[in-house]
Amino acid sequence: MKIAIFTDTYFPDMNGVARTLKRLADYLAEHHISCKIFAPKTPSDYVADNLHQFTSLSLFLYPECRMAFPNLNQVKTELESFSPDLIHVATPFNIGLCGSYFAKKMNIPLVGSYHTDFDKYLKYYNLQFLSKYLWRYMTWFHSPFQKLFVPSMETLNQLQQRGFSNLELWGRGVDCSLFHPDYNKLSGRMRYKAGNKLLFTYAGRLAPEKDLNTLMNVAASLPESINEQFQWLIVGDGPQREELEAQAPENMVFTGYLKGERLAEVYSISDVFVFPSPTETFGNVVLEAMASGTPVVCANSGGVKHLVKDGVTGFLCEPGNPESFEEALIKLINTPSLLHTMGREGRNFALTQKWDTILESLVLSYRGAAEAGEEIRYA
Known part of the structure; x- marks a missing residue:
């Protein structure tokens, strides 16, 4: 199986989305599942063979995330060469839109993940008046996904009430060999x-x-x-x-x-x-x-x-x-x-929240979505 991930934030960005996706990419590599990541270019020197980066600028309200300017011809060429079984869109900004566009255009099964309650952020920036427009956009953006992975039951319930469908829980684990009580x-x-x-x-x-x-x-x-x-x-x-x-x-x-x-x-x-x-x-x-x-x-x-x-x-x-x-x-x-x-x-x-168990379940969901997409494509 080959997975293409489209995200507007990625390692070495210091946020939960970037760290989660890096953990996912590492897991896929360890299990010999091909993965290509489309993400913004950052000021860091980090590079990887499976990482395709685009020119980007810092977001005004969230400088740690970046607004990228993907080259559509390059993306198309990369996808044609890689020939993914599934596209996973992790963010609702430019690169996420790009991933969703090519999934439809190239008839590739599409899933997504919901990581951030931007609606809750609005009041902290005195932008509450944008709430209804934000939800309209988020509902439209996520509607084509065969599955939308959410990190907690709280988020799942909230999105259900907003009319979102095809929701599936994708929790988070923790590395208990790194995070433990026994440091000096x-x-x-x-x-x-x-x-x-x-x-x-x-x-x-x-x-x-x-x-x-x-x-x-x-x-x-x-x-x-x-x-x-x-x-x-x-x-x-x-x-x-x-x-x-x-x-x-x-x-x-x-x-x-x-x-x-x-x-x-x-x-x-x-x-x-x-x-x-x-x-x-x-x-x-x-x-x-x-x-x-x-x-x-x-x-x-x-x-x-x-x-x-x-x-x-x-x-x-x-x-x-x-x-x-x-x-x-x-x-x-x-x-x-x-x-x-x-x-x-x-x-x-x-100790019960093991990354391997959680990511193994996600890969099973990937396979289900990819197979369902294939059935639709050749029906």
């Missing part, structure tokens, strides 16, 4: 000058849709009597970083983006992972923290609420309510035994 706590804490303090960590894009205002309000409102007992670690980058650093308390450290073992080490040495984002379709960072044996305090919203078992692996808090997050953190501070039991339960859950 002493050296990690020395690196970030945390000492013996409790370490509260956030990891993700520093942007309005992550609702970091709630996190900053929590940091400012925790009682002064306990401020010396903990330190904040903010992992990531984005358009809000400068603003956040300007208002940050003295016990808050910004690291920029981390990846690989350095990121895994941070999860491992942290006492609590704090994640206020209400806009996640899944929440990869939450699962990574749980795999690292770290309790999670997060918004009871989106795909995240299906990962965290309230009171068992962490606490689900009212979105946008600093008092709810503050209450959960104080409970953990005052009950150290909870940190250990929740961390252990989170790790046990993460």
Whole structure:
């Protein structure tokens, strides 16, 4: 089987979509399934034999993603040469449109995946008036797909209510050999000058849709009597970083983006992972923290609420309510035994979320869609 993937973000971009697709591409290669990826050219030097890149510019609202300008003649030539059994469109922008166009034009079975709730982003950029137009476009864009893979039941239910069809769950796994609790706590804490303090960590894009205002309000409102007992670690980058650093308390450290073992080490040495984002379709960072044996305090919203078992692996808090997050953190501070039991339960859950099992199921769905497409083509 040969798969062509069209996406407007790909490795080494630092977002969940890019990382998920790189994991998928690696899995396909390991199982001798040919894969060709069409993606924007980025400022990085990353190249791969199966990666076809196009000139691109950063998106205004989302600089980490890029608006590409695919050369249609090149795409057609590449597809004719590769002769894919299936096209997978992962994003609804220019390259995604290109993939959908050629699937129809060349009569190639077409599937897609839904990764981002752009509608939820709108209010954080004062663009709510675009919501109905966005949904019209998203409904039109996804209507030709034989299958539309979604990352969580929350997203599946939401899209069903919007009239989307052919939905299928494609969850996410976690590499528990990379993300684990056993990194050297002493050296990690020395690196970030945390000492013996409790370490509260956030990891993700520093942007309005992550609702970091709630996190900053929590940091400012925790009682002064306990401020010396903990330190904040903010992992990531984005358009809000400068603003956040300007208002940050003295016990808050910004690291920029981390990846690989350095990121895994941070999860491992942290006492609590704090994640206020209400806009996640899944929440990869939450699962990574749980795999690292770290309790999670997060918004009871989106795909995240299906990962965290309230009171068992962490606490689900009212979105946008600093008092709810503050209450959960104080409970953990005052009950150290909870940190250990929740961390252990989170790790046990993460161990069941295996990438190989999840991607094997996706490939079976690919085969079903490709075979169904062949039957239609020759009917």
